[in-house]
């Protein structure tokens with residue numbers, strides 16, 4: 001691993017945090033993290049306003065929850081991240097969001113159906129953790145990771161969501177698509193019976209939304225938000 005690689009990951013996590021806040025997907029809480037190339041994960045501190053997070057604020061935390069680098073306090077819900085990384089070797093980035101529409105649908109008990117092309121990422125289902133409490137212990141984190149299974153996202157009823165990706169940029173795209181799909185599902189519910197995309201449409205969609213799409217979403221938000 002080069003020092004540059006680690007620095008790039010930290011820059012991406014900090015930028016993604018500010019962009020998620022500006023996009024309305026996290027507020028004063030919520031977080032995004034990335035796996036360190038050598039050991040542990042990078043995550044921002046518990047108390048830093050999400051619209052001010054910089055790379056130098058981040059802390060490196062082991063998958064056992066010990067701070068390896070940095071002096072700030074890790075978020076109380078760090079077990080969301082560490083337990084998902086432990087269970088999912090394919091995952092390089094995890095976000096914990098408080099997305100308003102996705103969360104509202106979970107409160108109403110509406111099943112998260114993929115209804116737009118971007119929703120193809122979630123065509124294999126978005127499981128729900130039926131417990132709104134903070135995921136602030138390794139046991140609760142492991143339970144959430146189990147609910148998530150091999151899926152791209154899971155919803156915590158009445159609280160928020162977790163989204164995973166191969167990279168920070170890939171994770172950010174899925175965060176945006178999750179709430180976009182929820183918004184269209186909610187609008188469709190207001191006027192009729194939502195019709196999900198077909199399995200064939202979904203499998204085409206999954207193939208389309210790789211690194212190029214992720215970079216396009218990332219650059220769009222970065223420029224739009226002036227970050």
Ligand SMILES: [Zn+2]
Pocket residue numbers: 029030077096134159160
């Ligand atoms: Zn939370």
